[in-house]
Amino acid sequence: MFIVTAKEMYDIDKFAMQEIGLDGKLLMENAGRAVAEKITAMSSKQEKICVLAGAGNNGGDGFVIARTMMDQGYHIHVLQVVPDSKIRGDASFHKRIYENCGGSLSLFDGIDGTEVLDADIIIDAMIGIGVKGELREPLLSLVSLINQQTKKVISVDVPSGLPADEGTVEFSAVEATYTFIIGAPKISAFLNHTSPYYGTWELVSIGLPKKAFQLSTSKSIWNETNVRDCFPGRKPDDHKGTHGKGLVIGGCTEMPGALSMTLKAALRAGAGLITGATSEHVINRIASTNVEATYAVLSTTDGFINNDSKVNVQDYDAIALGMGMGRKAFTSELVRDVVSEANCPIIIDGDGLHHIQPYLTSLKRRKSPTIMTPHPREMAMLLGANVNEILVEPFRYASEFARKFDVYLVLKGMYSIITSPEGKQSVNMTGNPGLAKGGSGDVLTGIILAMIMQRQDMFDAICNACYVHGKSADLLIKHQHSHHDLLASDVIDGIANVYRTIS
Numbered sequence: 001m002f003i004v005t006a007k008e009m010y011d012i013d014k015f016a017m018q019e020i021g022l023d024g025k026l027l028m029e030n031a032g033r034a035v036a037e038k039i040t041a042m043s044s045k046q047e048k049i050c051v052l053a054g055a056g057n058n059g060g061d062g063f064v065i066a067r068t069m070m071d072q073g074y075h076i077h078v079l080q081v082v083p084d085s086k087i088r089g090d091a092s093f094h095k096r097i098y099e100n101c102g103g104s105l106s107l108f109d110g111i112d113g114t115e116v117l118d119a120d121i122i123i124d125a126m127i128g129i130g131v132k133g134e135l136r137e138p139l140l141s142l143v144s145l146i147n148q149q150t151k152k153v154i155s156v157d158v159p160s161g162l163p164a165d166e167g168t169v170e171f172s173a174v175e176a177t178y179t180f181i182i183g184a185p186k187i188s189a190f191l192n193h194t195s196p197y198y199g200t201w202e203l204v205s206i207g208l209p210k211k212a213f214q215l216s217t218s219k220s221i222w223n224e225t226n227v228r229d230c231f232p233g234r235k236p237d238d239h240k241g242t243h244g245k246g247l248v249i250g251g252c253t254e255m256p257g258a259l260s261m262t263l264k265a266a267l268r269a270g271a272g273l274i275t276g277a278t279s280e281h282v283i284n285r286i287a288s289t290n291v292e293a294t295y296a297v298l299s300t301t302d303g304f305i306n307n308d309s310k311v312n313v314q315d316y317d318a319i320a321l322g323m324g325m326g327r328k329a330f331t332s333e334l335v336r337d338v339v340s341e342a343n344c345p346i347i348i349d350g351d352g353l354h355h356i357q358p359y360l361t362s363l364k365r366r367k368s369p370t371i372m373t374p375h376p377r378e379m380a381m382l383l384g385a386n387v388n389e390i391l392v393e394p395f396r397y398a399s400e401f402a403r404k405f406d407v408y409l410v411l412k413g414m415y416s417i418i419t420s421p422e423g424k425q426s427v428n429m430t431g432n433p434g435l436a437k438g439g440s441g442d443v444l445t446g447i448i449l450a451m452i453m454q455r456q457d458m459f460d461a462i463c464n465a466c467y468v469h470g471k472s473a474d475l476l477i478k479h480q481h482s483h484h485d486l487l488a489s490d491v492i493d494g495i496a497n498v499y500r501t502i503s
């Protein structure tokens with residue numbers, strides 16, 4: 001499923017109309033009918049429905065929805081929120097057809113909004129991706145009135161007033177119960193501060209050609225179909241070497257669990273052989289519960305690993321670096337040397353991200369892929385930016401960072417964004433607040449380590465890992481646990497449930 005900015009959506013519409021020959025009025029008819037079908041499935045003919053129609057194509061969709069539902073016997077009234085003179089293009093065409101069919105219509109007087117108060121269901125087709133700046137009056141007051149109601153509000157494409165793109169914090173918008181998104185989800189459906197306005201959303205297809213999307217956008221949702229298409233299989237003659245030999249470097253006296261979880265997650269996720277490189281003290285504490293892993297002893301100062309023992313990094317297919325290693329200055333030297341000496345893919349996570357920050361430019365010199373897995377605060381640290389700036393524009397920050405330092409980036413969060421060094425982006429939709437707990441990230445790193453060692457394209461492997469991690473948590477919440485009690489180690493055990501459903 002593709003994800004678009006407003007401009008990309010306009011480019012796709014334009015391509016469909018000018019290059020493919022699809023008529024705009026037809027696309028609007030398709031959009032309105034598709035949304036009407038969804039709304040009829042969730043409403044009754046006894047309910048009073050008020051369609052709020054704006055001047056542009058979003059309003060045009062509203063007129064088609066109104067006509068389609070009226071013909072099916074629904075109790076429909078259109079409240080036009082702009083004067084007649086403003087209705088233009090295809091919207092004006094569909095308004096005329098609605099009126100020719102005898103549809104009920106009135107103009108919003110900008111004062112009391114009686115039609116809104118009387119309705120059981122409000123269909124918001126005022127403004128879609130064409131919103132510019134903050135809402136002007138009288139729409140601003142009307143939106144405020146709508147948001148005070150407890151009735152069902154169904155937005156068409158985008159809740160009116162909400163920017164389709166990232167980067168805007170100042171806006172007033174409809175707080176929808178449901179949104180039926182047309183053609184492709186817009187970026188604002190995936191941002192912490194804008195996604196709640198959509199309520200529950202669903203995509204409706206209007207017949208825009210796939211080619212138009214492929215030419216215009218490099219962003220998409222990584223879903224179960226994607227996972228199934230490229231999930232690594234097992235052959236009868238496979239041996240442990242086939243599934244990768246991985247090294248996990250991290251841990252300290254105060255945080256032995258982080259390393260333990262990455263080791264265990266990597267093995268559970270399918271890695272052939274996993275070695276934990278850490279202090280003798282950490283090995284003594286975790287070895288009895290990680291009996292399948294092997295270990296390499298590293299030298300320490302005050303319980304934190306240092307660079308004296310020189311980790312052997314040459315014999316591995318991939319390395320994960322950083323989990324629970326602490327932030328002592330001498331550990332930075334170890335991180336720097338591992339990153340420059342290893343000839344295999346490296347995942348840098350947790351404290352490793354802090355250690356690599358002064359050496360970011362060295363990542364460009366690596367011959368093998370580098371994968372970085374920051375949460376927004378770590379991303380802010382890497383960029384020397386404010387965490388709120390990152391949250392408001394995560395796609396742009398992620399894309400610029402991945403291109404600049406030639407890395408694969410997993411910007412973790414409610415919707416993790418996976419970015420390739422070329423700027424291709426996927427959003428992972430699995431996962432739930434049960435994962436907002438210490439250790440979840442260490443588990444993800446272990447799964448990524450296992451996935452990138454198992455015959456897959458690097459980007460696909462990272463996306464698959466994020467999917468499996470979140471899906472494990474989702475299945476556990478559904479069947480055994482709650483958001484409150486889920487632990488990172490449960491997520492490791494839950495990998496089995498996910499694998500059973502996809503392999």
Ligand SMILES: NC(=O)C1=CN([C@@H]2O[C@H](COP(=O)(O)OP(=O)(O)OC[C@H]3O[C@@H](n4cnc5c(N)ncnc54)[C@H](O)[C@@H]3O)[C@@H](O)[C@H]2O)[C@@H](O)CC1
Pocket residue numbers: 013024025027028031054055056057058059061090126127128129130131132133134135136139156157158182183206
């Ligand atoms: N090819 C088509 O005909 C298609 C159109 N579609 C619909 O068309 C929409 C985009 O249509 P448009 O480009 O016409 O734009 P919109 O209809 O989203 O918005 C433009 C209207 O909003 C008003 N507006 C913008 N900012 C405002 C503000 N701050 N305060 C008050 N009013 C404001 C403008 O004056 C204009 O009347 C999509 O969101 C979608 O719903 C889709 O159905 C896809 C296909």
Ligand SMILES: Nc1ncnc2c1ncn2[C@@H]1O[C@H](COP(=O)(O)OP(=O)(O)O)[C@@H](O)[C@H]1O
Pocket residue numbers: 350374375412413414415416430431432433434435436437438439440441442443444469470
């Ligand atoms: N509310 C949420 N919904 C979905 N996924 C979440 C949520 N909160 C956290 N996660 C996921 O959990 C993981 C947390 O990673 P991180 O913050 O690095 O944890 P830690 O450092 O404690 O191991 C990430 O993969 C993130 O995407």
Ligand SMILES: [K+]
Pocket residue numbers: 058124125126127128155156157158159160
């Ligand atoms: K809308």
